[in-house]
Amino acid sequence: MTTVPIGPIHPIFKEPLRIKLVLDGERPIDAEIEMGYVHRGIEKIMEGKHVHKGLYLAERVCGICSYVQSFTFIECVEKISKIEIPEKAKYLRILTCELERIHSHLLIIAMYCLSIEHETLGMWILNSRERIMDLLEMITGNRINTGYNILGGVRKDIDKEMITKIYNVLDKFEDEIKTIREAFETAPLVKLRSRDIGILKYFDIMKTRAVGPVARASGLENSDVRLRYKYYKELKTYKPVSRKEGDNFARNIVRFDEIEICIKMIREVLELYQEVGGPIREKCEIKGGEGENRFEAHRGELTYKMELTNHGFIKRIMIRTPTTMNLAAYRYMLKTCPTVADAVATYVSIDPCISCTEKTLYIVEDGKIKYIW
């Protein structure tokens, strides 16, 4: 038995993390995951701050899905103080959220292609992702940390020129994504490196509570909070995607499928947006209380729990990000990885985001504290 440490600094990791692989010959059997290199204590900083400042801090929890973090935060505040946002703002929020979902999924597929040494395909994907980033910049004003949400609505409105531009860009983007998907499905290299590797079985999900595309690739179709979210119930084009294989290939194909549905949803939302009128933000008063909000981030289920005082001061807050559960599922995927290189590729396929996940966490097994993250 030998152990191979990977990280905390490694070319394939975007963020520092340490994985200790236990090997039998060349086969990885088990893994220990060590965290704590990018712990920032963001929940402790938020305590005592006003909601207006906490909103911008919540946006900086994650570097890739920053809009979803601020979306879930502000919806939680509005839920506690019973504020209803105007129709226009609702559609603009969905629009930005789905555009960000496309860019996040494309980024992680590109990273997966780089990790299995298919660099050409990775570069293609990153190239077409840039079209979506331009749209995000046009709508919100910024590429990543948008600062688009505000209490009771959104910051800026869009006009007719922008709507036609979004339609045109989406038409072009749809053609590109079709060719990319064909290349991904038919390429022999991708098939060799990702089919039947890193399988997560349906019953292992029950043990680890995996969420998001990882769970949906293993046959758990209902693991999608959008099914039960108030905004998405009226959209006709929205359908959850699922696959049954549960390997690396299925996880990426689920993401490709979701991108297609996202494009359809954006078109429907734009049509709905043009029908309604009125303001984009509303006057509101913050009331105290406790509350919780869940939303489907690009990686899986995201939860914000918080307690507010009157006039909007945060008393305490708890953030639960999806990678926490998916990293636990990673240990079960290792059993079907033949080599160390495949273990690394499997790690990338769960779409890990470490700086979101670095909260103080206790994992209890059999009445004992087994992991402290």
Added chain:
Amino acid sequence: MASPLWYLYIIKEKIKNIIDAKPNKSSYIPPDRYRKVPPILKYPKKCISCEACKESCPAFAIEMYYNNEYKKNLPNIDVDSCISCANCVEACPTGVLEIDKHRLETEGLFFYIPKSHTLMIDGEKCVLCGQCKEVCPIDIIIEKPDTYFIEVSKCISCKECYKTCPVGAIIILDEKTHKEKINRFFELKLKKSFGELDISEKINKIPHISKYICIKCGNCKEICPGEIDLNNYKVVNCLYCGYCLEVCPTGAIRTEVKIEAKNKEETYYINEDQCIGCRICYKVCKVNAIEISKEIKIPYIIPDKCVTCGLCAKKCPVDAITKVKKEVAEKTVKKRIIENKIIEIIENDIKEYTKKYGLVKDYLENILKNKILEELKKYVMEETKKIMGENGDKRKNN
């Protein structure tokens, strides 16, 4: 190659290069919506130095500096730490700052103005002078029958009202004190969960909750070993441990209310020659600082009790009340106070004397009345015996 035409050609090319070396301006101008441009001071003349922009900034990028040209404090925006959220543009009440076209788009809309400090008026301390309403630059303070009230969603927290309030009835709830209290709360709560909280008597009175400044954070409710009902602002069961007073971020839970004057050097003074004796000032004063002289029947102000709110001077119909230094007022007022005291002592003596006199009188009258009645009865009985005779008397008795 060596011909002069060639050299001319090269010189011409070089000159053309130098002329063309200007940067292509259109490529440097950012697109319309690109917000990575910090806000600019567009109309510095309009600035009222209220620091609303500084309050609203989530990244601590704005600081106020004195400007010699305009002779007032102007905001200075640190470009490196600005996250271009446009909060300052929305918060500015006079429209000084600008980031692309955001000011024009949001002008006239009503929404929650972003800020980090909250100002509240404590209704139990408020003396209803109305100075805060006069000072407020954006007119958001409302008068209510028992107190003044700040509309929190519109407030820009410029703190002008806080500076002028004569009794310190306005409370600032800022993030720093809030965080300190929360940290203290978690410390105590940890102790409580382990059962190490020392519950011994530290205060004498049962504390009460002021409904005007309670923000319902629930700190006191969670730490209290007894019972607190926050919905009705009542302490139901008290063990006199005093932890709730330590933990409250606004000081809404307290044992006693003290109204103290900020300005201790000056006081108001009634000019007795101008006074017409209408006694409006006496009715208006909320701290009971005005008494009426018993010698000349004209009101005077006690300098130790006066909080210099100026409400009496405002209501006076003949402008007889003015602001003076305490020493000047004390000279004349002392005389009235001593006069009043002497008259009061005399009056009290007379009252007591009359009381005693009345008591003695009543006593005597009662005794006399009874005696007279008894004697009358005896007299009547004797007279009737004489008239009726012995026979008639016997029959009646049988």
